[in-house]
Every structure is written in C-alpha cells, then in structure tokens.
Amino acid sequence: MSDTRYSEDHEWIRVEGDVATVGITDYAQEQLGDIVFVELPDAGRGLEQGKEAAVIESVKAASEINAPLDGEVTESNGALADEPGLANSDPMGAGWFFKMKIADAGQLDKLMDEAAYKAHVDAQ
C-alpha cells in the first residue's frame, strides 16, 4: 500500500514503508514551464525538512526543491537528470526526483492529503 501526501511547496511524497519518493506536482510543473535542468541530491545525503534538497531550472528561472521531511537520500532519478523534461511530461511518475528514508514518520501527519492539496491549489 502506498499513500501519497503533498507539501505546500507543491511536492508530492509517496510513502511505501519507511521510504518516501518525492517529486513535483502537475500544478508545479505547469507553473514552472519547460524544465531544462535538475540537480539532484546524491544517495546518502542527509536532508532536513524545509531545507534545499534539489535545484530545478526552467527556461525562465531557477527554483529550489525543499526536503518535505527529515531523512536520508537513498536514490535519485538518473533518468530525470538526463531528461529533465520528464518532470513536465510525467511529473507524478517517471519525473520523480529522489527517494528518501523517512527519519520521523510523525512529520507525515502535517502534510496534505489529495483533497487538502487540491483546495490549496484552488486557493492559489
């Protein structure tokens, strides 16, 4: 069973056991426009909730992707690094950014479920 949560920064977090897969939402990719470069964290890097985890560059500008949770990176998406446009074409699937081992499962409770995230987007 997996459970998908969302952050206010328009990231999705898919949880399977103690591992979370992180990417950006369809709303985020649409706002960013054509994505031309991503800088992903290496496996083993410690992440702190709310601190920079990755960099994403669209044609227009550079943006930071903040870690949605505390934890340690277990894998980053090499296919995305090679083809950053995957974050536009399949943001919830092949365009995932990185996987991380969750340090504090309690932080998941503060993330939004799909209905709450939809309301968050509608309020933008």
Place this chain on the structure above:
Amino acid sequence: MTSEADESAKRTPLYDLHVERGGKMVPFAGHALPVQYPLGIVKEHLHCRRAAGLFDVSHMGQVRLSGAGAAAALETLVPVDLLGLADGRQRYACFTNDAGGILDDLMVSRLGEDLLLVVNAACKEQDIAHLKAGLGPSIPLEVLGDRALLALQGPAAAEVLARFAPQVATQPFMAVQRLTIEGADCLVARSGYTGEDGYEISVPEAAAEALARALLEQAEVEPIGLGARDSLRLEAGLCLYGQDIDSETTPVEGSIAWSISKARRDGGARAGGFPGAETILRQLAEGPERRRVGLRPEGRAPVREGAVLQDEAGKAVGKVTSGGFGPSVGGPVAMGSVASGLAAPGTKLNAVVRGKPLPVEVARLPFIEQRYYRG
C-alpha cells in the same frame, strides 16, 4: 492557465487576443504581456526558428522626428551616420551619455524627411526627455502613442506577409516601407530581434488586432511570448538593454562597435560630436578594458544574469549579463562582460552558480546562424 497581470499594467491593443490564446500575462516594463502561450517557451522558440512567430512588441516606444534638420540634430545624440541614411533604410543606434555609456539602444528609420525611432519600453520616457532636450524646439517630435508594433519572425515570415503585401518579398534587410495591409496604413521594416528573417510592422492601434488575427490564421504562424523572445535574441547574440548593455557600458565595451558609423569615427567626415565621443573613440583606437562575449557553459546547468565570472585561478574577471537555456542550441548559453585579455573564443572561465564554479568557455556570437534576408 492564465494569471492576471498587475492591474496597473497597461494593456496593448492585443491584450484580449493574448488572453483568448491562453497567454500567461505578466507585467513587463509597465505593460501586461504574455510570457508564454500554452505551447510553452521551448516549443514557441523552435517554432519561430522553423516556421514563423508573431510577437506583440507594442510596449516599445515609437517616435517621429520631422523636418530637414532632424538627421543632423539626432547625430548629436548617437554615434551613427544619419545624414547618410538613405530614404527607406534603417540603422541600429545607441543614445550615449557623457561618459560614453549607453542610455538606450534604438532603431532609426528614414522615410522621406522623417526619422522614425523605436526605443525600449522601459527607457521610453527618459528617451523622449533626452531627445527634447538634445534636439531643441526646432525639431518637431511626435510620440506615436496610437500605433501598435507587431513582429513577424522566422523563415516563413516573408512568404506569410507577402500574401497580404507582395512587395515585402524582395524588401531588403534593414529597409522600411509604407504599405497598406488589410486596409491599414502600416510601416514595415525588414528586421527583428530573433536572428531570423522577418519584419516589424507598425500599425494603427485600431487595426492591430485584426492584422494580428489575420497573420495568426496563417498555418505557419504561432503567437510567441516574452520568454521565447528572450531565448531567441540570446541565441542570436543580440543585446538586451539593462542587462548586456547599460549606462555604465560603452558601445565598444558592449561589442556593438560595429554600430558606430565610419563617418563618426576618427578620420570620418563628422568624427565625434556625440556624447562621450572622447571615451568611445579612444576605446576604438586602444581597445576597451572589458567587453561583451558569448559564453558556453560546459555542463547542462543554465548560467544566469549576475553570476560572477572567475578565471581559472579563482579571481573575479567579469559577470554574466544574460544567460539561460538555448532551445535551438539544445543547452545553456550566456553572454557576459569580461576583461579584454580573456575575451578570445576558447578561453576557459568559471561562472559561480549557487556558490559553485561551473566551467564555461568564451564562444563566438551568435550561437545560431543568423538567417537575415540577403536578396
């Protein structure tokens, strides 16, 4: 998705058309303009290089100077030969200040005794004041606030516009002519800001939307927003005022010394006689201390405006003035200002991005082959 621009932003005559076409409206130089349409910046850019793109550049200032003395008077403000500008021709020029820095860059066209100027939107008010002060009351100056400006650019632009006005097919590069298009009194210049063949069409505001719709109905034409306008001009190695050139940069430092006419240089018929002439002519003779160059980042990360450039020893030697992703190049491209000793193509430098030095190489401009009409 459409976001409404700031309410204070002026609307061009094409505002409703932009919104109808799904343009993402943003405030730009006091105007509400589309940064992109649903196609997106990369596809808009590539479409313009492959077929034709229509740009709304109505935010730019259009000014008419009239009377027999206009060319001689304007020569006192720009290092360009305007007495030698033939009827129906256009030249690129810069307003310079007393230190030789650039106050704005502009296009000057001659039609009969009139000179028609197109200036940057952000500099428009300052330019008009500068013109009035510099030209004096004997040169009538009219701000053409009731005209829109459309740019049709790309390899198919000539074929498309010739359907409406066959005369444009053989119009030379940097030539201008008055034409009636779709019943409107237009002024058509064969020039642009993309590196492609194309036209800039000054059209009465009231007729602008109908003309834009007629052009967009042509199968080759897509509307293009500000985002692709910037990436197109960057790949073409063309300067953006306020970034690549500014009041602290002379035309020589900006690598646009080609725009300084022979007649206005040392030994020319009317050498000097423009603001900052001493500095500019000295730099032409001795070379500038720094100059604008093209930069190719070696990696895939875009290197953007403001990034510090370092030599291989880590010493600051300049800065990036424009940078981003070049869709036709398929990678990052940039321009920057560097110490003249480091301006040779192939020179290895580093650009500091997010605290890290990224290798870049000085490159020849433009990054793409310019495809202007050469007859």
